[in-house]
Amino acid sequence: MFKSRWIAPVAIGVILIASQALAADKKVIAVSIPAADHGWTAGVVYHAQAAAKEVNTAFPDVEVVVKTSPSAAAQVSALEDLSAGRKLDALVILPYSSEELTTPVKAVKDAGTFITVVDRGLSDASIQDLYLAGDNIAVGRNTAKYMIEKLGGKGNLVVLRGIPTVIDDERIQGFNDAIKDTELKVLDIQYANWNSDEAFKLMQDYLAKYPQIDAVWANDDDMLLGVLEAVKESGRKDIKLALGGNGMKDIVKKVMDGDAMTPVETPYPPAMIKTAIYMTIANLVGQAPVRGTVKLDAPLITQENAKEYYFPDSPF
Amino acid sequence: MSVITGSAALRQERDWNIGWTDFGPFLALLALLVVGFLVNPDFLSATNLANVITRSAFIAIIAVGATFVISSGGLDLSVGAMAAFITGITIMFMNSMAPEWGVWAIPAGMAVAVIVGTGCGLMNGLIVTVGRIEPFIATLGTMGIFRALITYMSDGGTIPIDRSLREAYRPVYFGTVGGIPLPILISIAVAAVASFILYKMKYGRKCAAVGANEDVARYSGISIVKTRTIAYAIQGACVAIAAICYVPRLGAATPTTGVLWELQVITAVVIGGTALRGGKGHVWGTVAGAVILELIANLMVLSDFVSEYLVAGVQGVIIIIAMLIQRFSK
Numbered sequence: 001m002f003k004s005r006w007i008a009p010v011a012i013g014v015i016l017i018a019s020q021a022l023a024a025d026k027k028v029i030a031v032s033i034p035a036a037d038h039g040w041t042a043g044v045v046y047h048a049q050a051a052a053k054e055v056n057t058a059f060p061d062v063e064v065v066v067k068t069s070p071s072a073a074a075q076v077s078a079l080e081d082l083s084a085g086r087k088l089d090a091l092v093i094l095p096y097s098s099e100e101l102t103t104p105v106k107a108v109k110d111a112g113t114f115i116t117v118v119d120r121g122l123s124d125a126s127i128q129d130l131y132l133a134g135d136n137i138a139v140g141r142n143t144a145k146y147m148i149e150k151l152g153g154k155g156n157l158v159v160l161r162g163i164p165t166v167i168d169d170e171r172i173q174g175f176n177d178a179i180k181d182t183e184l185k186v187l188d189i190q191y192a193n194w195n196s197d198e199a200f201k202l203m204q205d206y207l208a209k210y211p212q213i214d215a216v217w218a219n220d221d222d223m224l225l226g227v228l229e230a231v232k233e234s235g236r237k238d239i240k241l242a243l244g245g246n247g248m249k250d251i252v253k254k255v256m257d258g259d260a261m262t263p264v265e266t267p268y269p270p271a272m273i274k275t276a277i278y279m280t281i282a283n284l285v286g287q288a289p290v291r292g293t294v295k296l297d298a299p300l301i302t303q304e305n306a307k308e309y310y311f312p313d314s315p316f
Numbered sequence: 317m318s319v320i321t322g323s324a325a326l327r328q329e330r331d332w333n334i335g336w337t338d339f340g341p342f343l344a345l346l347a348l349l350v351v352g353f354l355v356n357p358d359f360l361s362a363t364n365l366a367n368v369i370t371r372s373a374f375i376a377i378i379a380v381g382a383t384f385v386i387s388s389g390g391l392d393l394s395v396g397a398m399a400a401f402i403t404g405i406t407i408m409f410m411n412s413m414a415p416e417w418g419v420w421a422i423p424a425g426m427a428v429a430v431i432v433g434t435g436c437g438l439m440n441g442l443i444v445t446v447g448r449i450e451p452f453i454a455t456l457g458t459m460g461i462f463r464a465l466i467t468y469m470s471d472g473g474t475i476p477i478d479r480s481l482r483e484a485y486r487p488v489y490f491g492t493v494g495g496i497p498l499p500i501l502i503s504i505a506v507a508a509v510a511s512f513i514l515y516k517m518k519y520g521r522k523c524a525a526v527g528a529n530e531d532v533a534r535y536s537g538i539s540i541v542k543t544r545t546i547a548y549a550i551q552g553a554c555v556a557i558a559a560i561c562y563v564p565r566l567g568a569a570t571p572t573t574g575v576l577w578e579l580q581v582i583t584a585v586v587i588g589g590t591a592l593r594g595g596k597g598h599v600w601g602t603v604a605g606a607v608i609l610e611l612i613a614n615l616m617v618l619s620d621f622v623s624e625y626l627v628a629g630v631q632g633v634i635i636i637i638a639m640l641i642q643r644f645s646k
């Protein structure tokens with residue numbers, strides 16, 4: 001009787017120790033990303049989870065753990081939790097903010113973990129083994145180039161900005177630099193906070209204020225949705241182009257279908273988290289050298305290549 | 317004798333005061349229209365005014381509900397998140413019913429919206445009254461809950477309405493009756509019903525009594541719990557009506573739908589002359605307040621002399637000046 005009572009705990013203990021030993025053979029990659037609170041981060045979560053699933057099936061001796069955090073403070077705690085229990089072989093992180101996450105990530109690195117940073121770089125670049133990001137200046141520049149070409153180098157533009165951040169500043173800077181020596185004139189530029197509703201209102205106001213608008217640039221697709229609705233409702237025919245940016249599936253679909261007002265799209269793909277996870281694994285499993293900085297370009301998405309950027313199951 | 321004369325004089329003065337708070341917001345509105353016209357004549361064009369008043373409808377409708385809550389001495393911070401949540405539920409319900417019921421899914425979805433909205437409001441009310449939790453904390457909690465639910469339901473992305481319903485539903489926001497956009501008519505109707513309840517029915521007087529002085533109201537046999545809970549339920553129903561008008565505008569709910577609406581709503585109520593600490597509510601003033609807020613934002617875009625970086629600051633200054641004019645012109 002006394003003995004049988006001990007059998008179960010002992011058995012469980014043995015299994016636990018055995019599985020610990022098994023797990024120790026596995027290479028662990030932690031992925032720390034912001035929680036889905038708007039379209040783009042929702043895309044990041046979707047692609048990170050998709051990558052984790054694919055990798056866990058393809059490489060039996062690699063385990064990818066995805067952890068989402070709703071704030072910078074929560075992300076710091078998540079890093080502590082992830083690295084407390086076991087040794088991490090690699091950390092792929094999209095930091096909430098550069099300043100707040102720099103020291104916590106350094107602590108993880110000091111324990112011997114390979115660090116991959118995505119999108120927002122840390123304040124101390126020497127912590128990053130691999131840094132992968134999109135090119136916000138190119139997002140603005142490539143959109144502008146297309147507009148210049150399409151409008152024959154002259155016309156009246158209105159622009160909608162996002163939330164005052166480096167991302168927004170760089171996009172606007174790339175755009176302004178590209179149109180500097182042309183006869184394209186920016187009639188107005190205002191913040192609409194990457195929000196469809198605010199963009200709808202702002203576009204209505206632009207339409208009321210300016211009788212002749214040739215093209216609109218909303219530097220994000222959430223805003224473009226609001227812009228398109230406002231233009232449609234006004235019944236105005238002078239607007240030839242309304243372009244966005246980021247690569248939301250609804251807009252990529254428009255490009256695929258050959259929409260007249262939105263014939264191209266500029267990507268800043270949330271799927272870049274997937275690129276980062278795969279590159280990290282290439283280093284960990286295949287010994288492929290990946291240390292350095294990778295900058296994804298923002299090539300125009302056109303009707304021909306739209307398929308490559310279209311993810312019908314993604315929330316973004 | 318002298319006592320009677322004194323109270324009569326007092327009442328007269330108070331009546332005059334009430335008269336002024338009733339007209340104050342409309343004078344501010346008028347002043348804003350004049351300034352707007354001077355800045356840019358396009359401001360008074362029929363299309364621009366129709367656009368601006370139409371889009372102020374959501375805030376106006378929700379703020380009418382908030383007039384009840386605030387006048388009864390409460391506060392509701394959850395309205396923006398609640399609007400997003402109801403929008404999400406409504407769209408999901410309509411989409412699931414569309415294959416079977418066709419266009420009839422739209423009125424059914426509207427009914428669902430009102431039921432869910434009233435339920436959400438009732439929940440807020442019960443937490444505040446029966447649970448005896450400060451309204452600020454209680455509704456801050458439900459605000460988080462509603463916001464998380466819409467984010468969860470949409471996976472952080474968007475919940476778009478079914479294509480087959482889109483065209484049929486569009487007129488609720490974009491349609492006109494006799495040249496007047498439908499959302500404007502709906503908000504006028506909501507305000508009319510609300511002012512009837514607040515000024516002509518017993519419940520309205522109870523509301524103001526509870527908000528003005530809880531103890532006195534209790535001694536006069538008014539149920540504080542019932543009065544406040546009903547106010548929150550009315551607020552919920554108003555949020556639902558706003559959500560019904562909101563869905564056809566962009567045809568989707570997202571986790572950023574209705575962000576910070578609660579602040580605009582509270583501002584509209586206060587600009588409209590209702591005191592934040594409770595007491596008499598001013599329904600029509602609230603509606604004027606909502607239009608004023610939207611006009612200020614519109615004016616910022618139509619004028620050329622405010623830098624895009626300073627817009628929010630100038631808006632803040634205008635709101636404070638508007639309140640000061642009301643205060644000191646007494």
